Amino acid sequence: MALVSVASGYGQFGAVAALGDVAKALGHITHGATIAEQAGLSGTALGIGLAVIRLASLGALPLTGMADRLGRRATLLVTAAIGLGLTAVAALSPSYWFFVAIFALGRPLLSTTNALAQVNVAEQTGRADRSKAVALVTAGYGVGAGLTAIIHSLWQHAVGFRILFASALVPLVLLVVVRRFVEESDRYVTTSNLSLLHEVPVLGVVASGLRRRLGVVAAVTFFIAVIAGPATSFVFLYAENVVRQSGVLTAAMVVAAGAAGLGGLLAGRYLADRLGRRPSIVLGVAMLSGFSVLTYSGSGGLLFAGYVLGVLGGSVLAPGLGAFVNELFPTSVRASVAGWCVAASVIGAVVGLLSFGELVDVGNSFSFAAGVIFLPAFLPALLCFAAPETKGREPEQLASAGAPGQLGAGPP
Secondary structure, three states: OHHHHHHHHHHHHHHHHOHHHHHHHHOOOOOOOOHHHHHOOOHHHHHHHHHHHHHHHHHHHHHHHHHHHHOHHHHHHHHHHHHHHHHHHHHHOOOHHHHHHHHHHHHHHHHHHHHHHHHHHHHOOOOOOHHHHHHHHHHHHHHHHHHHHHHHHHOOOOOOHHHHHHOOHHHHHHHHHHHHHOOOOHHHHHHHHOOOOOOOOOOOOOOHHHHHHHHHHHHHHHHHHHHHHHHHHOHHHHHHHHOOOOHHHHHHHHHHHHHHHHHHHHHHHHHHHHOOHHHHHHHHHHHHHHHHHHHOOOOHHHHHHHHHHHHHHHHHHHHHHHHHHHHOOOHHHHHHHHHHHHHHHHHHHHHHHHHHHHHHHHHOOHHHHHHHHHOHHHHHHHHHHHOOOOOOOOHHHHHOOOOOOOOOOOOO
């Protein structure tokens, strides 16, 4: 599952890592003072394009729901293969909006892959190992995304965005190799054999007794994405086209962030298992919010420090959040819930990207937009305390507290 996530991260993060190069090649860059003149495209155009790509991930809602009927393994392998293929097709982009359209087609497929990888490992592990497994899969995605950023940063003149996107064929080959080792989760197989899985369309399948929990995790996910969407999507364009940071320094920043991310995942796993899922989520979101503001504060040094520490915060957040969401719901609707969380994340990222891009143009400042968007979005993380703590409990125990006798709340 971690290797599948490496492939997914490599394909999905290309649009972010190469955004500066795409803007220069497909836009019009000058030596003026405005953001549009420095970057090649206006903050609004960049925000809209990125928002369209993120918004397309709403397609992951029905795709992940299919895994509750067709199985986790088949769904994630098919979505990963097609998503990587579309990433390679983006290498042929003749215009910025063609690039946006192709990545928009591939985004929901790779989002589904990433979501189902976490569902699958959560279902195949017990309470003592679940947060570790989620951390490992998250690390896999980070490795894939980091490879994309490092390759582009170090060899951006030799490896333009077209070659970078075409290189998605490499993880596609990796996927073919590792697919034989991808197993269906035991919990899914047991539930399927008991004929407890629903056969209705994915939308609206969560029983009424579980919808409050769903609302909580969707709201928390939404506001995390309001921060993470623009914080990660603009950073390489900001480094390359605004701060004029060298490719070598950007690559060093990504490597340092990788080390910080690994440390964050270990710390997040420890906190999730010792303090609880909910406190680790709140701490991680607070770190992500504050350090993302630091990233866009105006200098190369602050960019470097803020990005590395922001990755640390996001990594502290990931194990607790992944375990929390998967432990709150029974097997019969777990993949569907993952789809709802992807949808909430998509809408949050779109809101963040559009708002951030517009504020960049209005104030002609990334730091102004970061302060306005990121800091207030931290507080809703406290909503996770409205759902039960899941530390030290199996999903089967928590499912029984849902809505007995209703769809999605029966035996797991």
